Amino acid sequence: MPKLRVCCICGISSGYFKKDRNSRSFFNFPNPNIKKLVPFDKDLLERRLVAWKEVVGTNYDNVPIGLTCVCSDHFQSGKPARFSNVNDIDWIP
Numbered sequence: 001m002p003k004l005r006v007c008c009i010c011g012i013s014s015g016y017f018k019k020d021r022n023s024r025s026f027f028n029f030p031n032p033n034i035k036k037l038v039p040f041d042k043d044l045l046e047r048r049l050v051a052w053k054e055v056v057g058t059n060y061d062n063v064p065i066g067l068t069c070v071c072s073d074h075f076q077s078g079k080p081a082r083f084s085n086v087n088d089i090d091w092i093p
């Protein structure tokens with residue numbers, strides 16, 4: 001089954017394609033629950049997740065878990081910065 005992904009800032013969904021006609025990409029929220037993370041990475045991902053949720057606000061709770069994404073429209077460079085680049089403008093949407 002194709003995975004539908006929804007940008008919880010602008011509400012656009014990816015439909016059946018990973019990229020839509022405008023070459024929009026969808027990025028998952030930071031996931032601090034990945035196994036194998038060292039404690040430092042986990043802390044950083046938790047901070048990042050909180051920061052993303054602050055940007056998105058209540059929309060985060062309105063989209064079913066697992067579908068929540070942020071599309072490339074909300075990043076200066078079109079994609080999120082590496083999670084270790086805390087001071088990058090694209091660290092949060």
Ligand SMILES: [Zn+2]
Pocket residue numbers: 007008009010011012070071072073074
């Ligand atoms: Zn969007």
